Amino acid sequence: xxxLIHPSALISKGAFIGQNVSIGPFxxxxxxxxxxxxxxxxxxxELGVQNSFSNSQRLIIGKNSTIRSHNVFYEGSTFxxxxxxxxxxxxREKTIAGENFQIGTLCDIQGDCSIGDYVRFxxxxxxxxxxVIGNFVxxxxxVVLTNDPHPPSEVLIGASICDYAVIxxxxxxxxxxxxxxGVLVGAHSSIKGETMENWVYAGNPAKAICPTNLIKLRDGSxxxxxxxxxxxxxxxPEEQVIKWIAP
Amino acid sequence: xxxLIHPSALISKGAFIGQNVSIGPFxxxxxxxxxxxxxxxxxxxELGVQNSFSNSQRLIIGKNSTIRSHNVFYEGSTFxxxxxxxxxxxxREKTIAGENFQIGTLCDIQGDCSIGDYVRFxxxxxxxxxxVIGNFVxxxxxVVLTNDPHPPSEVLIGASICDYAVIxxxxxxxxxxxxxxGVLVGAHSSIKGETMENWVYAGNPAKAICPTNLIKLRDGSxxxxxxxxxxxxxxxPEEQVIKWIAP
Amino acid sequence: xxxLIHPSALISKGAFIGQNVSIGPFxxxxxxxxxxxxxxxxxxxELGVQNSFSNSQRLIIGKNSTIRSHNVFYEGSTFxxxxxxxxxxxxREKTIAGENFQIGTLCDIQGDCSIGDYVRFxxxxxxxxxxVIGNFVxxxxxVVLTNDPHPPSEVLIGASICDYAVIxxxxxxxxxxxxxxGVLVGAHSSIKGETMENWVYAGNPAKAICPTNLIKLRDGSxxxxxxxxxxxxxxxPEEQVIKWIAP
Numbered sequence: 001x002x003x004l005i006h007p008s009a010l011i012s013k014g015a016f017i018g019q020n021v022s023i024g025p026f027x028x029x030x031x032x033x034x035x036x037x038x039x040x041x042x043x044x045x046e047l048g049v050q051n052s053f054s055n056s057q058r059l060i061i062g063k064n065s066t067i068r069s070h071n072v073f074y075e076g077s078t079f080x081x082x083x084x085x086x087x088x089x090x091x092r093e094k095t096i097a098g099e100n101f102q103i104g105t106l107c108d109i110q111g112d113c114s115i116g117d118y119v120r121f122x123x124x125x126x127x128x129x130x131x132v133i134g135n136f137v138x139x140x141x142x143v144v145l146t147n148d149p150h151p152p153s154e155v156l157i158g159a160s161i162c163d164y165a166v167i168x169x170x171x172x173x174x175x176x177x178x179x180x181x182g183v184l185v186g187a188h189s190s191i192k193g194e195t196m197e198n199w200v201y202a203g204n205p206a207k208a209i210c211p212t213n214l215i216k217l218r219d220g221s222x223x224x225x226x227x228x229x230x231x232x233x234x235x236x237p238e239e240q241v242i243k244w245i246a247p
Numbered sequence: 248x249x250x251l252i253h254p255s256a257l258i259s260k261g262a263f264i265g266q267n268v269s270i271g272p273f274x275x276x277x278x279x280x281x282x283x284x285x286x287x288x289x290x291x292x293e294l295g296v297q298n299s300f301s302n303s304q305r306l307i308i309g310k311n312s313t314i315r316s317h318n319v320f321y322e323g324s325t326f327x328x329x330x331x332x333x334x335x336x337x338x339r340e341k342t343i344a345g346e347n348f349q350i351g352t353l354c355d356i357q358g359d360c361s362i363g364d365y366v367r368f369x370x371x372x373x374x375x376x377x378x379v380i381g382n383f384v385x386x387x388x389x390v391v392l393t394n395d396p397h398p399p400s401e402v403l404i405g406a407s408i409c410d411y412a413v414i415x416x417x418x419x420x421x422x423x424x425x426x427x428x429g430v431l432v433g434a435h436s437s438i439k440g441e442t443m444e445n446w447v448y449a450g451n452p453a454k455a456i457c458p459t460n461l462i463k464l465r466d467g468s469x470x471x472x473x474x475x476x477x478x479x480x481x482x483x484p485e486e487q488v489i490k491w492i493a494p
Numbered sequence: 495x496x497x498l499i500h501p502s503a504l505i506s507k508g509a510f511i512g513q514n515v516s517i518g519p520f521x522x523x524x525x526x527x528x529x530x531x532x533x534x535x536x537x538x539x540e541l542g543v544q545n546s547f548s549n550s551q552r553l554i555i556g557k558n559s560t561i562r563s564h565n566v567f568y569e570g571s572t573f574x575x576x577x578x579x580x581x582x583x584x585x586r587e588k589t590i591a592g593e594n595f596q597i598g599t600l601c602d603i604q605g606d607c608s609i610g611d612y613v614r615f616x617x618x619x620x621x622x623x624x625x626v627i628g629n630f631v632x633x634x635x636x637v638v639l640t641n642d643p644h645p646p647s648e649v650l651i652g653a654s655i656c657d658y659a660v661i662x663x664x665x666x667x668x669x670x671x672x673x674x675x676g677v678l679v680g681a682h683s684s685i686k687g688e689t690m691e692n693w694v695y696a697g698n699p700a701k702a703i704c705p706t707n708l709i710k711l712r713d714g715s716x717x718x719x720x721x722x723x724x725x726x727x728x729x730x731p732e733e734q735v736i737k738w739i740a741p
Contacts, residue, residue: 090334153472157465317538
């Protein structure tokens with residue numbers, strides 16, 4: 001076994017572990033897991049939890065990923081390269097996520113979701129089943145994407161979050177709601193139905209407040225705060241940033 | 248020791264483990280725990296945590312239960328048969344729960360609670376001390392049952408949730424509030440005081456909206472969504488379902 | 495190695511462990527950690543997580559502390575004596591906290607914070623970077639202290655919570671807001687900007703409701719509920735209580 005795998009870790013023989021993968025103390029890798037090269041997995045993680053909904057599909061973790069301690073991932077989901085997680089993340093089966101996905105501490109992804117590239121969840125985000133999330137989306141702490149219009153029922157209508165949308169702290173996206181491209185949802189809001197691109201929504205229930213480009217950066221520059229791609233570039237590849245700031 | 252108990256698990260000699268009980272890697276079972284037959288306990292669980300409020304009462308887990316990984320249960324609480332938990336659940340002392348209780352990932356039950364049969368908590372529900380919950384209740388993510396009318400104080404007045412009530416995402420039940428039989432609390436609401444049976448309440452502070460039987464199922468059937476027992480039967484015993492749907 | 499350190503715990507040679515310190519099963523103490531005397535650390539804890547923001551500063555835990563199971567603390571933060579935590583707490587780098595700090599289960603302290611003496615967080619509190627918290631503050635479950643006025647951005651403006659303030663369940667403190675001395679924030683509220691000392695604020699957005707001393711204790715005594723220091727004394731030192739109740 002690789003020197004990068006702590007001797008207390010329990011690695012099933014059926015798991016496929018790539019080159020240069022480190023696995024921390026007391027972690028458990030079940031069968032039916034593929035961890036690609038150059039990935040670091042922290043302590044107390046359980047990857048590839050068996051369940052009856054996964055159709056025996058593998059859990060696939062892309063290369064160059066970092067999974068911090070106390071994570072639980074079920075079998076049956078797929079993550080692109082450069083996944084990064086905080087601590088105590090839970091991800092269930094049949095979620096397909098793109099590259100460079102960041103999942104904060106305590107997030108809970110319920111499964112059956114589609115998630116694009118460069119999506120970032122801060123801490124303690126709850127993503128209900130059947131959510132569809134685009135690219136370059138930001139979701140902040142204690143946001144919940146719901147799915148059942150009359151709970152409990154067997155009718156699940158996932159929320160849709162489009163490219164570049166931002167959802168601030170403790171907001172709820174109600175079943176079937178669409179957070180359109182570039183929308184900013186203010187803190188403590190509830191979003192229902194459709195929204196207009198590049199508008200701010202706030203309140204419970206949320207109302208359309210103003211176009212996002214009326215918000216100024218509070219850094220003394222008098223620049224626009226939105227689209228955020230014009231000023232916030234930490235962690236994005238240079239070729240992407242060039243597209244964002246090109247005249 | 249049983250082959251079902253992983254060799255890395257730490258089982259105190261004082262613990263009573265029934266027949267056909269499996270215990271996952273790195274789990275800790277303290278003294279003063281009774282785990283009944285045919286129960287499965289995941290990895291990284293700590294059951295029977297000692298504390299000064301439990302009066303040295305045992306933790307009792309009913310038979311045919313499933314406790315998933317990273318759970319923490321204190322000594323001094325009792326669960327009926329067929330308990331099922333998600334991951335990272337915390338349960339403190341002196342809670343008495345009935346049969347077929349489902350507790351979602353990240354739930355936190357603070358102790359001194361009474362919980363009926365067939366109660367289901369989705370993820371990340373917080374149940375304050377002295378809460379009283381009936382049978383067939385549903386509580387959705389990020390709901391908090393509070394207890395202190397003027398925090399901090401020594402006056403704890405628990406919330407009461409009656410049979411068949413449903414509390415949607417991110418709602419608060421204020422100290423001493425009563426969510427009556429069959430009530431639906433909409434998402435992002437705050438409930439204070441009394442409520443009328445089989446009514447919908449929503450808002451912050453919540454208002455009575457309409458009788459629950461005015462809500463239609465969004466499945467094209469034109470059936471009523473409430474009482475939910477007429478259409479949602481997953482996981483309930485057949486003899487119960489027959490009572491619900493009998494003419 | 496001390497008999498108080500479980501043989502399954504992994505203690506780095508660079509860690510400094512004081513006298514009479516107990517460390518539970520499967521816990522990991524990294525280099526660059528100082529744990530002072532008479533401290534108890536539960537199972538599955540990871541203390542001193544390396545990170546690029548800590549400037550290689552040590553994690554320091556004061557004496558007579560209790561850290562319960564499944565905690566994660568990064569290197570680079572400092573805690574005074576008598577720290578007490580619940581389960582699954584996460585604390586990142588560069589937070590300086592005073593004495594007798596209580597952190598509830600599932601709390602997430604993001605780092606770069608300043609926290610006074612005798613501060614108490616109930617379960618599941620999220621403290622954003624650059625928060626400044628005084629002494630004798632109480633924060634209840636699902637409260638979030640935010641910091642970014644137009645997320646995502648590099649402009650972080652932390653919230654300030656002054657001495658004796660109380661923030662009830664599921665409230666948000668918006669970036670740069672000041673919760674003044676003795677303020678009570680009602681449940682499910684959003685606080686923006688400045689507040690008046692010893693007033694109650696509630697709502698989303700919050701409004702000034704009344705002076706806190708108009709709220710009566712619901713214990714039949716007809717005493718004032720605020721300042722809470724006149725009636726709530728559990729866990730505070732006698733010399734402090736005498737100051738609070740002196741005529």
